[in-house]
Amino acid sequence: MTSPEITDAELSALNAALCDALNPLASAMRARATGLPEDRMWDADPVEVSLSVLSTWKVVDAQVKRLTAIAAKTAGSYGASYEQMGGAWGITRQGARKKWPEAMDRSAPAEGEASIIELFGGTAELTRDASAGGWRWTGRGADGTCGPESDSATCHATKEEAAAHAGAFLRDHVADSD
Known part of the structure; x- marks a missing residue:
């Protein structure tokens, strides 16, 4: 897989979305640092304001790196090779191995064995049900909800x-940020 191309329109939309997401965080961080109300963030020395924005981008960068590592580990858990991950990221196999050393679990279970998925702060276990000829999952979301919630007979x-079903459940049951 090669890195997908992004159009100028998509890049512009991405930049706008990132700035829209960054502004409330930058305002909140600056308010905590200065004691000024969030709505006055931009009423300060331009150097101080731009440094606040820079420090906020650092927080965003750290989160992007964390989420990227999770995505690489997820790809590895589904059987993606370092060569494939490197191709998706636009780097070599060796570069991917160095960037995400934990992405591939060398002790991964065989195809028919149970495995654990950890996403969004929750966990799910996938198990083979030979009698039903398929796979089942059970999980606990980060909010404490256990699943599957209703039809446990689903195979x-x-x-x-x-x-995929377990991952969607874990995504829908993240811990409250309050």
């Missing part, structure tokens, strides 16, 4: 399908 045809 998925493939491990990947069960993992």
Whole structure:
């Protein structure tokens, strides 16, 4: 897989979305640092304001790196190679191995064995149900909710399908940020 091209329009929309997401965080961080109300963030020395924005981008950068590592580990858990991950990131296999050393679990279970998914602060276990000829999952979201919630008789045809349902459950049951 090669890195996808991004159009100028997509890049412009991405930049706008990132700035829209950054502004409230920058305002809140600056307010905490200065004691000024958030709505007065821009009423200060331009150097101080631009340094506040820079420090906020550092926070965003750290979160992007964390989420990137999670995505690489998820890809590795589904069987992606370092060569494939490097191709997606536009680096070599060796570069991907160095960037995400934990992305591939060398002790990964065989295709028919149970495995654990950790996403969004929750965990799910995928198990093969030989009697039903498919895969089942059970999980606990970061908010404490256990699943599957209703139809525990659901059996998925493939491990990947069960993992997708488990991942969607974990995504929907993140811990409250309050």
